[in-house]
Amino acid sequence: MGGMDWRPYIDAHAADWVAVRHELHRIPEIRFEEHQTSARIQAFLQDRGIPLTAGHARGTGVAAEIPGQGPGRLLLRADIDALEIEEQTGLPYASTRPGLMHACGHDGHTACLLGAAQTLWEHRDQIPVSVRCIFQPGEEEAAGGRLIVEEGLLDDVDACFALHGWPSLPTGDIQIGGGPVMASADFFHIEIHGKGGHAADPGACVDPVLAAAHLITALQSLASRELSPWESGVVSVTRMEGGTTSNIIPDCAVVEGTVRALDPAVRDRLLASIERVAKGQAETFRAKAKVVFGTNGYPPTINDHAASAYAARIGEGVFGAEHVHGLDHPYMTAEDFSYYLQRRPGTFAFLGVAPGPGEPYPGLHTPRYDFSDASLPGAVHYFCSLVSNWSSGALENSKA
Ligand code: NI
Secondary structure: OOOOOOHHHHHHHHHHHHHHHHHHHHOOOOOOOOHHHHHHHHHHHHHOOOOEEEEEHHHOEEEEEEOOOOOOEEEEEEEOOOEOOOOOOOOOOOOOOOOOEOOOOHHHHHHHHHHHHHHHHHOHHHOOOEEEEEEEOOOOOOOHHHHHHHOOOOOOOOEEEEEEEEEEEEOOOEEOOOEEEEOOEEEEEEEEEOEOEEOOOHHHOEOHHHHHHHHHHHHHHHHHHHOOOOOOEEEEEEEEEEOOOOOEEOOEEEEEEEEEEOOHHHHHHHHHHHHHHHHHHHHHOOOEEEEEEOOOOEOOEEEOHHHHHHHHHHHHHHHOHHHEEOOOOOEOOOOOHHHHHHHOOEEEEEEEEEOOOOOOOOOOOOOOOOOOHHHHHHHHHHHHHHHHOOOOOHHHHHOO
16 A cells, blocks of 8 residues: 555646635635635535535634544644735736735645545545544634644544645755744733823833833843753844823833744743743833733644654655755744644644745745645645555654
């Protein structure tokens, strides 16, 4: 079974899957509002007779269930949501919805997984393990992945795999690495409460603007002074607000920003430090700080080493050994597949979408980004080969 040649089937059907991607690209929907997208995914699966359950993760999530010949189950995941960006690609299948577009290529991830679901279903009498294909809503800032995990959809799977189109890699290449590959992401909102009054009479006031200015500077010391040189963390202050005019000291000032880390313990330390520094700085200037963290912080994405070694070996068979790369360094962006990887071993891979090596390609979350149709067949092939080569000892055998 492991030696199955998926290529002829994929080549014969890739145009259909590209057409579905273009359909999805036209109808971008944001977090938990992916109703039409979800309906299209369900129709695709139902047309082919693939068993599914719907209504996951607040309603728009879909799970296709493909029975295999042996014990065990693998989970493959695609994210389905779009972003609040006005598309500028000029493509014939560009977004028909003002202010919304698939600027992170989730239409491509969805089409790749639909192609894999069809291919695996059509060959279900030849695959060694059952497969659950998760079409997940709310990846962007909404932690839809956490809901999938909380629903128990990871509980009966042996390993989980996902990929993301990556503009810095050429089509035909893939990056797969063990350990942390993407950072945690948390967001803080700090209110500094003082006592407003006339700007000519500061002694009668408690100035929150001065406290905020010192706080912004003090927060720069966290990454530089509280982490070891071998630990990675980012604290960026991205927004400040306070006051209404030049001759009034306001009651309140606001400081917001984000925190990134590659290690859960470093993440916890940075979050605790932000709280401590905010309160301490406010107190220094007789003010009070209220610190609120966003509820949808993502943990770091940490790939299992054995699952990544297995996936890299599969990738070599699909893309060629010279086209499978490790990571030079983790990325400081974030991804809610991290929740899946907290629950089960697996790997999150980076799929090339640029036309050639070193060729520029629009970045993710920009108005000109588009997933590459040329990279779709390779992604389907990768997903299918992860399944067809699987055995119950695959992770044991892949340990270095
Ligand atoms: Ni994305």
